[in-house]
Amino acid sequence: AVVSTQSTGYQLPDRVYKYPFELIMLAYERRFPTCDMIPAFLGSDTISEHKSKDGAVHVIERRCKIDVEAPYLLKKVCGADFVYFIQKNSLNKRNRTLTIVATNETF
Numbered sequence: 001a002v003v004s005t006q007s008t009g010y011q012l013p014d015r016v017y018k019y020p021f022e023l024i025m026l027a028y029e030r031r032f033p034t035c036d037m038i039p040a041f042l043g044s045d046t047i048s049e050h051k052s053k054d055g056a057v058h059v060i061e062r063r064c065k066i067d068v069e070a071p072y073l074l075k076k077v078c079g080a081d082f083v084y085f086i087q088k089n090s091l092n093k094r095n096r097t098l099t100i101v102a103t104n105e106t107f
Contacts, residue, residue: 021096025091025098028098032044032062033045033046039067040066040067040069041064041065041066042065042066042067042082043064043065044062044063044064044065044087045062045063046060046061046062047061047062047063047086048060048061049061055093056092056093056094057090057091057092057093057094058089058090058091058093059088059089059090059091060088060089061086061087061088061089062086062087062088062089063084063085063086063087063105064084064085064086064087065082065083065084066082066083066085067081067082068080068081068082068083078107080106080107082106083104083106083107084104084105084106085102085103085104085105085106086102086103086105087100087101087102087103088100088101088102
């Protein structure tokens with residue numbers, strides 16, 4: 001399975017997994033809106049969602065909140081206890097690709 005990730009300003013290399021694409025996507029989708037196994041991920045709200053008629057393409061945009069692992073004083077200087085970002089996921093089951101574009105809203 002191949003997953004592409006890009007953030008405003010830079011693009012991360014594609015990740016290639018040893019497991020079937022469908023299994024990776026099932027595990028990935030279970031982390032929303034929250035995931036006990038990722039305690040820093042505090043939640044997400046769906047902003048928009050679109051599915052093609054045949055279900056092969058699914059685009060969802062979420063606003064996510066994560067807890068920052070930083071000393072208290074640093075958090076106060078930055079003025080942020082949490083980091084908020086917009087994440088747009090484009091899943092194409094025909095091509096077996098997931099493209100993730102994230103934009104930081106906090107800084």
